[in-house]
Amino acid sequence: MNTSYPTGENSAFPKFNAFIRKHLTEWVEGSAVSEAIASLNIESLTVKELNERIRPKEPIKTGGWWCRGVLWKTGERVGNWCGQGKPDKPHQPEGSKPRKYLTGSGMEPDAIFLAMPDKDYWAKVHADKSIPRHWTEGTKKAGSGLSIELATIALTGVWNWGKDGELAPFVKEWTQPGTVHYIDFDSDYAANPSCRAAILKFGRLLVECGCEVHITAWDTEFKGMDDFIKANGGDAFKEAVASAPTLAKWEKQLKKRDRKIDDSNPNISLTPLPRTRKEVVCQKYDSSTNDYIPDTAPTPEQNYVQKAVEALYSRTPWASIAGQLFEFTGTHYELRPEAPEKRRILEWLSTYSELVKGKYRCNRANSASFNEVYTYILSAVAVDPNTVNPDGLNTTKGVLKINPDGSHSLVPHDPKQVYTYVGCTYDPDIxxxxxxxxxxxxxxxxxxxxxxxxxxxxxxxxxxxxxxxxxxxxxxxxxxxxxxxxxxxxxxxxxxxxxxxxxxxxxxxxxxxxxxxxxxxxxxxxxxxxxxxxxxxxxxxxxxxxxxxxxxxxxxxxxxxxxxxxxxxxxxxxxxxxxxxxxxxxxxxxxxxxxxxxxxxxxxxxxxxxxxxxxxxxxxxxxxxxxxxxxxxxxxxxxxxxxxxxxxxxxxxxxxxxxxxxxxxSRHLWQFVRDMGYEAGKGERVYAKDLWSELQEWYQEAGILELEWNEKGKEKLIWNELPNQWDKPVKAINQ
Structure with missing residues (x-):
């Protein structure tokens, strides 16, 4: 079996770590994931790379595989720190149980969308509200569901659909009213009060968004949906989906079952246990042991600024314009105000620790550090202001490009084209x-x-x-x-x-x-x-x-x-x-x-x-x-x-x-010139004395100037105000 670190690149995605055969076998033969999907999603990492992505307090001792997924709107890879990994040997911090599946320290929980052969797969599913959405525990199980043509989204734990009782941003984007959702969590929920509570809370939040929610159940002999599909086939799992009860009916079944359980057992509760922020998120443990990937490739150490940027700004494209930060929404770049961004950086730094004099300390949770991170990201994604909002019109359906002959064509949104606006819908038949x-x-x-x-x-x-x-x-x-x-x-x-x-x-x-x-x-x-x-x-x-x-x-x-x-x-x-x-x-x-x-x-x-x-x-x-x-x-x-x-x-x-x-x-002299028939550069020369005489006569005819004579016969000029207070008459030949 090949256990050496791979040096090639996955052909589907440049700059994507290749995988070794045993990791592909684990997905394909162990979890019934199609080879086409598995090969797009597995990265085989050295021990150093795995520690860099997970950042545990106690080092992981082996290499392993990593699955980071894609941005559902564009199909582009998310950053290195987003995703789920599995060391070749379970990670066991001192005083803790062994942990098989791990996610990065300090990463906010959210959905993971596996890469698909069709880069636009997730965008098409999202646009078609008739396609049911499936939610499962872990990336391998999501791959198993996708392999039997179920739109399956991975969560990195039963509670990792959100935080503080609210749905995570990516999860929220998929809760369109009228959509149908299946929660395909592990079959051992009946004996796990926290898991049952997580399903109920998640399901209720989906219902509040106007979704129809079903809970898929199968024989507890098979723990995960991948185990069931591997043993019984995709059609059998689809039959389980077809008979899945609604959330309300499932909850009634739970209560009916609970009444049959000995009332003396106080440990069964639908209330979730208190949750604390840990350096890694543990999903489940099994006793599988495999060879590890030797650490043969040197990887440069990132500083805390680079780590923060990787963790916070790698899920979606970003752009910095004139010192302001913008995030790509799928159609355009939207301004993200400075104060909330700095608060988000500080929250991450508050979970980040470094080894200082033999102890791990959160020594970067300060204003100097979050300002340094913010300044770094502004420079890292800076674009020339003169390239912002390029030619064409950015509409809700794509960018209307104007061709040299004046015709037009509609092209898809591209994060490489920085538009800070989105206009109306393009409908040629309206x-x-x-x-x-x-x-x-x-x-x-x-x-x-x-x-x-x-x-x-x-x-x-x-x-x-x-x-x-x-x-x-x-x-x-x-x-x-x-x-x-x-x-x-x-x-x-x-x-x-x-x-x-x-x-x-x-x-x-x-x-x-x-x-x-x-x-x-x-x-x-x-x-x-x-x-x-x-x-x-x-x-x-x-x-x-x-x-x-x-x-x-x-x-x-x-x-x-x-x-x-x-x-x-x-x-x-x-x-x-x-x-x-x-x-x-x-x-x-x-x-x-x-x-x-x-x-x-x-x-x-x-x-x-x-x-x-x-x-x-x-x-x-x-x-x-x-x-x-x-x-x-x-x-x-x-x-x-x-x-x-x-x-x-x-x-x-x-x-x-x-x-x-x-x-x-604005200026009465223009009317005088027109009334007199004068045009600049045309006709004979007009002398100032003659022009002044004509202007005085014109003033008298217009009521602007009145002439009076005193008892001595001396002429007196009486000037009246013009309609425009800013327009003043010419009162002397040399004015």
Missing amino acids: DATDCDRLLECLEPSQREIFLRTAAAGLNLKLVRSKLTGRGVKGLLCYGEGSNGKDTLRAVLAAVFGRGMTGKSLSDFKSYDSGRKFNLSGILGGVCNWASENTSKVDLDNIQSLKQFITGDPLDIEPKGKDSYEYKPVATFFANCNKLPSITGGTAAIDDRYGILSFKKTYKRSADPSQGELEADPRFKDDENFILERIAPAMLNKMLERMPLLLVEGIDYKATREAMREAQEE
Whole structure:
């Protein structure tokens, strides 16, 4: 029998320790696990490696096998410390019973999902609520169940479905209402009060989640489900499953049985024994003895920081962005606040001990140590902020990638692509009737501008590369009252999820004044739409907004952290009840801004002749209506425009009249120039004296200037206030 340490790699998973034949035999012949499943899950470890993963107070004296499982959402391997192992010879700490199956010290109890030939196996099972879920004790038994096509999830002990009476995170994710669950724990529960109590508590928690729960029972001659399957076959076990009573019926059977037991026996109780945190978790013991794996391969010793990171951050992918920590949820990376993470690290360090002067001490349970671990993980998983939220739209069903010709394709979520948001559902067949009603708030020409600008947010880099010299402008959404612009903003927020930011014109103005922290929230955004904006800003002078719209670099300065350069790749919208001051020349403004006029009003019993549209309260009050009906339809319209956008660009002619009116409201001289028929760079030269004379006459006609003469016949100029308090008349030729 080969007992040497394996040097090859498991072909199914690179960087995965190979197994020796005796460990494969133990699983396949001893527990009826198919060779295909067993070979994907067994790692044969040296004594040093096994001690490194389990970290017992007293060293384990042999090597053994280890099974760590996968992340059910992605099929990727979990970290080295997560899982269950078995030394080749039972581990027996001084003063304790021999222990056969072990898990890592300080690891929180949770479910283990075995690797399957189909990497997406667990994700498919989770999505199909009609497939029963089976729960068993130990990884080998789970492999046995999976080998007969039962979706079997491993727990590392009868109480290890959670902690403090609550389900563990991975276990909780599988308790979808309406799903059917079978608890396939060892058959010796009848004589084990703690095991019975564990089954009852676990089952009741599942029922509270809306699950249907059954308890599988079989002849006590066969302790585990793997023993039964090995002796009787998979069909016989499936018959036991088919006849498994519900939790309520099983509990009644227990009580009926208990009444037949001698009342003088006080040891049988459904109350669990007090549980304490130990350095290892013991499942069961048997007297099997095998050869051990010699320690022939040197393994470098990890320090406590590396051990903590392996224990706490290896189950799921993580990313650090601008000094903040994000965890992959299966669809996107979600922010994990600093304080709870540091508390989680401290809890782990409180269970970790090191040999100091001959005694094991928890000498790392202090602020310096947990800060060191936190700083380490931030650096270990750091990503370039400019790579966050790459091209495409991250939807609930996958990532919509925009092809160079404007067509699109849906690809699966990938933790290597760092998205910090998830948008709406992609449904190409959804009814667009309600969405069309909403878009009636804009005239057709301006509606097309809105849709193409929104579509540009799906891949603004591609759009900019195709529309050289014809960039995507920032849009000011202008109008008072119930005119639909706030609802359009809510719809795009549902389409883009947290990929839409809301920085106002004032925030950009503050940035220009040196308060750069105000724009730190734009990181990773694909669209910025501010719901409220003051008119007391001069749009011409907000330099940072010009940079944002054109994609020029900005300095991002998170609170309390160093600044760094970031290139925004986002479209810009801003709601305005009153427009900001727009005084600059046509070229300076037209290159960057356009105005959408929301002139219609939503009312009940609307009068179309008055520019009114029939109001529907669902657009304002029903978030699910927006998320499930309107946003997917809006997304489809954006996708339809994408090929046209890349070829034709955006025709902004429909915004010019509104821009002209806005300029004239901001500065009366624009209206004077238009009334006089002047155009920059055209016609003959006009001298200042003649222009001043024409301006005075224009002022008099507009009622801005009145002329009076005193008794001596001297002219006196009387100036009246302009409608815009920020707009002042020119009172002298040299002003």
